[in-house]
Amino acid sequence: MDNQELQELTEKISRVQFGLPFLHKARFNPRLRTTGGRYLLNSHDIEINKRYLEQLGHDELVGIIKHELCHYHLHLLGKGYKHRDADFRALLKKVGAPRFCGQLPENEVKKKSKKTVVYECTSCGIVFKRRRNINTARYVCGKCRGELRKVKEIKAQ
Incomplete structure (x- = not known):
């Protein structure tokens, strides 16, 4: 999957699940290490960690996109878009988006025993x-x- 396919998938999920258009850019960011994706407040773009698609599959990617779209749509509507906000949690539940993304198998190996x-x-x-x-x-x-x-x-x- 490349950035164009990610853009199309994000726009489709936004239309179907949220009933609102996604008017900005969605792209893979190879520099992301500890998170599945992020919503950028200034540009309204969404960046996704491609390793989650490679290691955990398409379903995990769709969950990450839904999560980031919750941030996106709530921020543009002027509602509570942060993790602790009630609006955000309610929208996560409504669209079936995960609150946290799964653990990458490569990171589980790196864990040090305390x-x-x-x-x-x-x-x-x-x-x-x-x-x-x-x-x-x-x-x-x-x-x-x-x-x-x-x-x-x-x-x-």
Whole structure:
């Protein structure tokens, strides 16, 4: 699918689902990383992440387009177009648009497992919990300036 086909699909969804014309541009933006699409307030254009079409299919793309068209039409009508607005949520429900897009399979692989590293002061015995490892040769206890030692590392599932 190219930008022209995306434009035609967006115009069709707008006419059929919303009963209103889509008069601006819809295009793929290869720079989008963490979102399925976005509505641009100044130009009224819609940008879509093509990886959602490639990895999750046509149905996910249609859902993203519906979501962005909700922003588009409400903004042009002067109603609440933001995620937290009641107008926006009601229109999402009416047209069957998702509130959030699905997770890309490529991003699920990149997720890091969270861990907690526990350090203890050798002088006063105070316990410190950190997400990252710290250099115990460089850092000391904030309470008594004692030496720190790594006690354990807890990995979350």
